[in-house]
Amino acid sequence: MEEQKAIGILDSGVGGLTVVKEVFRQLPKEKVIYFGDTARCPYGPRLLEEVKEFTLEIVDFLLAQNVKMIVIACNTATAAALQEVKKKVKIPVVGVIRPGSLSAIKHTQTGEIGVIGTEGTIQSGAYENTLKQINPKLKVTSHACPTLVPLVESGIEDEITIRQVVKDALKPILSQKMDSLILGCTHYPLISKYIQEVVGDQVKLLSSAEETAREVSTILHHQNLLNQTENEPEHHFYTTGDVVHFKQIAEKWLGRAIEVTHIELAKKNEEKSSIKK
Amino acid sequence: MEEQKAIGILDSGVGGLTVVKEVFRQLPKEKVIYFGDTARCPYGPRLLEEVKEFTLEIVDFLLAQNVKMIVIACNTATAAALQEVKKKVKIPVVGVIRPGSLSAIKHTQTGEIGVIGTEGTIQSGAYENTLKQINPKLKVTSHACPTLVPLVESGIEDEITIRQVVKDALKPILSQKMDSLILGCTHYPLISKYIQEVVGDQVKLLSSAEETAREVSTILHHQNLLNQTENEPEHHFYTTGDVVHFKQIAEKWLGRAIEVTHIELAKKNEEKSSIKK
Structure with missing residues (x-):
């Protein structure tokens, strides 16, 4: 069967x-x-x-x-x-890219969407293309966070270290306007608590999972x-x-x-x- | 094309x-x-x-x-x-029944889901069947609200009247445990503000729309x-x-x-x- x-x-x-x-x-x-x-x-x-x-x-x-x-x-x-x-x-x-994109399109009220992912994902432009193919008026800010996958794979549990790595990785997007942030890497939900702390409660995190x-x-x-x-x-x-x-x-x-x-x-x-x- | x-x-x-x-x-x-x-x-x-x-x-x-x-x-x-x-x-x-069901399955943490809809929808058991087909362990409470579609179609804007009709319609489900309530009728999102007031903020309303x-x-x-x-x-x-x-x-x-x-x-x-x- x-x-x-x-x-x-x-x-x-x-x-x-x-x-x-x-x-x-x-x-x-x-x-x-x-x-x-x-x-x-x-x-x-x-x-x-x-x-x-x-x-x-x-x-x-x-x-x-x-x-x-x-x-x-x-x-x-x-x-x-x-x-x-x-x-x-x-x-x-x-x-995982289309589900994550559809989720952001469903949630955003302002049309300002952030995407974080690996260098490969961000450089491919796959999220931006998928989002804009559906709605060309969306404003998409993308940023590569190469340190986060190794952080998760290491299994480190020390909160101070995790917080610091996440904070450094996300710094460049903190000045960008967005109401939704796509976790464009399936590793990121494992540290979503820390990502949410850094970006603040006004930004909705969207997990493609x-x-x-x-x-x-x-x-x-x-x-x-x-x-x-x-x-x-x-x-x-x-x-x-x-x-x-x-x-x-x-x-x-x-x-x-x-x-x-x-x-x-x-x-x-x-x-x-x-x-x- | x-x-x-x-x-x-x-x-x-x-x-x-x-x-x-x-x-x-x-x-x-x-x-x-x-x-x-x-x-x-x-x-x-x-x-x-x-x-x-x-x-x-x-x-x-x-x-x-x-x-x-x-x-x-x-x-x-x-x-x-x-x-x-x-x-x-x-x-x-x-x-609209499967999307509404999947949304509830995605959101529920307790597995206790409420459904409101027309007599026809509720009597058909369509939501309960769809939900339980996917996860037999869910607890589903269904309730027909026959007064709500006529309320929406009438275009009434008087808030006191709307509040009263919604309150009466939802009374039987207020004692039921649920963390998610499926608006199992596409008319209901037009009055979701009032439904949310009655069921309280701890219940997430899920619109099939x-x-x-x-x-x-x-x-x-x-x-x-x-x-x-x-x-x-x-x-x-x-x-x-x-x-x-x-x-x-x-x-x-x-x-x-x-x-x-x-x-x-x-x-x-x-x-x-x-x-x-």
């Missing part, structure tokens, strides 16, 4: 778990297979061409697990590879793919990195025990890495 | 204008053709079989206007006819039907009732001048009306 298959969710690391948490909450009957490419994280500073290659490789892995849908729960990978993946596979594919889970629900319904069985679904988590470290961050965020499997991808692409140091 | 066609939006009267307002706001490049069946309003107390017949008749009218998508912006008509309309037409069809416009955006995108032209779109409004009365309520709600055309449908169905008096 097609609808009883799992949803495949991928990210550069633990960021996509924010989408998983929302899928668990909004679609509790759905099975999830998660792939976090921790060994090659962060994707943000890499060339989009390389991120596309990594994403296609993970998509192949998920297709081999027989998933019914693919969620690219990484903004950089969405910017780099969504169109390519859509062309390649026959099952529905959802990225919540909206992506809602989008997944819509697409599954329109394709007759919502799981109808009553059983407690089983989930699988894979990481290319350290299992213990991944499990620790994931269980804390998801609030439940999970099984994590280490996996090596065929092409490691370490040598030709495009990370700008 | 398929994507330059209008979106057809229908309702029993002025309620669907709450969806139109959100489509104008969230999708400013899209043309709208609106049909308000004011002469046969309210739909709520009618047999669902009759509402289905009315809806299919209006769908025929909209198809003749060459629309690219149909939005059944009436909860009663969605409960009565969505499946039938979907079977009948080849263009995408969106109702906002969420339906967002759903329309998703579906149009996935079908490659988003309008890409830069022109200011033209809209058309049709009512089976009094043009002046409709125009007055509509212009106040939409905050802009509109052209309204009176239209008579072939079958008036007045004689075999199923309204329970």
Whole structure:
């Protein structure tokens, strides 16, 4: 039965778990297979061409697990590879940039929208293009925050350090007018408390995680793919990195025990890495 | 060009204008053709079989206007006819019950959700079924408010009267636990200020209007039907009732001048009306 298959969710690391948490909450009957490419994280500073290659490789892995849908729960990978993946596979594919954009369009009253994300996402202009394609009158301010993904992946819990890194990262946007700020990276909801403190309560933070889970629900319904069985679904988590470290961050965020499997991808692409140091 | 066609939006009267307002706001490049069946309003107390017949008749009218998508912006008509309309037409069809349900699922923290709507909508169990199909553990309290549609359609502006009618209508749900209340009728956002006063600030009101416009955006995108032209779109409004009365309520709600055309449908169905008096 097609609808009883799992949803495949991928990210550069633990960021996509924010989408998983929302899928668990909004679609509790759905099975999830998660792939976090921790060994090659962060994707943000890499060339989009390389991120596309990594994403296609993970998509192949998920297709081999027989998933019914693919969620690219990484903004950089969405910017780099969504169109390519859509062309390649026959099952529905959802990225995180359109749901985040629609959420901002729904919430903004002033039409002034901020976007923060990785260098790759911001340089791609994907949010600005999506927002302006729908409404050319929106005023969009974008800003890259390259220090935030490493902060989240490190698992640091010291509040003083986190506050300082977040404050420094957001400084340039504090003088910009906006009533909505898109968290254009799935890692950011993990530190949204600190982001909210810095930008102030008058700015609504919009997480693509919540909206992506809602989008997944819509697409599954329109394709007759919502799981109808009553059983407690089983989930699988894979990481290319350290299992213990991944499990620790994931269980804390998801609030439940999970099984994590280490996996090596065929092409490691370490040598030709495009990370700008 | 398929994507330059209008979106057809229908309702029993002025309620669907709450969806139109959100489509104008969230999708400013899209043309709208609106049909308000004011002469046969309210739909709520009618047999669902009759509402289905009315809806299919209006769908025929909209198809003749060459629309690219149909939005059944009436909860009663969605409960009565969505499946039938979907079977009948080849263009995408969106109702208001699923978007409203997904919005509640996204917002609820306690899992306790209230629904208010017309007798037809509540008796159909459509919200409860949609919510529980996705998450069987939700606690759903439903309540019919038959006096609210006539209140909105009357255009009454006297606040004391509105407050009293709303208070009486909502009394039975005030003792129920809920953190989210679905406005399961597109007329209700027109009086949401008063509903919020009665239920209190701790209950989040969820309007299917906002969420339906967002759903329309998703579906149009996935079908490659988003309008890409830069022109200011033209809209058309049709009512089976009094043009002046409709125009007055509509212009106040939409905050802009509109052209309204009176239209008579072939079958008036007045004689075999199923309204329970």
